[in-house]
Amino acid sequence: MADDKKLTPRAEDFSAWYNELVLKAELADYAPVRGCMVIRPAGYGIWERMQRQLDDMFKATGHVNAYFPLFIPESYLKKEAQHVEGFAPEVAVVTHGGGKQLEEPLVVRPTSETIIYAMFAKWIQSYRDLPLLMNQWANVVRWEMRTRLFLRTLEFLWQEGHTAHATHDEAEEEARRMLGVYSDFMEGYMAMPVVTGVKSDAEKFAGALRTFSCEAMMQDNRALQAGTSHNLGQNFAKAFDVTFQSEAGTVEHVWNTSWGVSTRLVGGLVMTHGDDVGLRTPPLLAPIEIVIVPIWKSEEDRGRVLDAASRLHAALVEWERRDPHRLRVHLDDRQGMTPGAKYYEWEMRGIPLRIELGPRDLDKNQAVLVRRDDRAKKPVSLDTIGEDAAELLVEIQDAMLAAARDRREKNSHRGRITYDEFRGIMEGPGGFVYAGWCGSGACEAKVKEDTKATIRVLPDEEFCSAEPPATCLACGAASQSEALWARAY
């Protein structure tokens, strides 16, 4: 009723909308330390489902999980020149332990390449030990200047895959494979379409040969780097002396890859699907897919409605769905709270499907299904409700992806574009601009300086324009490659 219950509309202030949604949907809360957040059960539940799915996908591609320590000797970080240069400004360093100053300071991992490859050096001797395909689920710390719930916090949760291969091409194939896994996950589960491609040198990972990335478009038309996969070449292998004896008997350095996605994905989910009412969660990632809200007037109705509701709950939970397993159903039988209040709460939380069940429905042996994505209501028979609900969830998942893709395409620009037009877009509505690039870092830097837009990726073929741009967006010289330009988070 009161205005403070409603979110600031996206159109009015996207950033305020985002923060309010994250807090009100109880995804996260600010922690006492600047830049740190508590991930609350509603948010962590989404992350858990992401983890579960990704983990299955990693296992299916031959990776195994391990765990490496939080603390890394400071000297390790310094062994790879580019890497230390990239990360030094944002590492947290432990100088004391047990009341004593440490002989060598320990850095709290900002990423684990150094310690993992130091260990790989011990474990790898022969080409028979390759490829080595590992992943770890961990927290990392990066001392960022400016933070934002889920998108950039001092500490965040992620997974980092680390692999070692005998040849450059194998590593390249691995980095590409995992980029594909990410892209499949983001589209198939998050209903968040992404553009994949390779990063420019200016934007690549510190210490990598090449960085591949998945870029998604948020509802304010800015890009979110949702996941990256790096071909590290032999940079770390040389720094940490990770060698193997080849079949031919020569001693060679391995070729590494690393790849990661983080709890930032939860923020991406919010900014892709949230609306002015609250969060919308794609069913496949919703900790609760269906919430049953019983409705009654009289005491007598209360008894029979609650009774029917718990039978419905039991029936739905038992419902055999082919994939992905059982329906995740919650019965909201809280007393002293009106149905309307419950609707608002669950809509804020983004539960994909609501079942309303009242005396009038019971008399007709039906219940009302209400979709969160478009809020459409549909009465269905209690005899077939499991099937209807399961089907509707699939439909919602598909509709969300279609809507997100549609929005992205509407805000993507291709074809000839002048620099002024480009500036107009970046300073106005924003969006993705596919335009030419001469390949020079100077042009990239100039565009960034002028418009805050960067090259998000040099898109993979399937995202490239039918007719390649002829000239560089910035200097007008012949274009070397098509680039996706946008402002980013």
Place this chain on the structure above:
RNA sequence: CGGGGCGUAGCGUAGCCCGGUAGCGCGCCUGCUUCGGGAGCAGGAGGUCGCUGGUUCAAAUCCAGUCGCCCCGACCA
């Protein structure tokens, strides 16, 4: 680190200019009536006004300092 804003009950805020009993809404507790889109009535609990110092008979209010958080930039998943 630059610019802006804000610290008063769990949340949102009024009061501050002009010093003098800390007020309102939401939420919370109890009871009754309610319940198909944020319920109503009655009663109740809850406050070192961010912190430190100063001015004053008296400070949420004035002065100085300090800490913290949020937002916008530079840096980044």
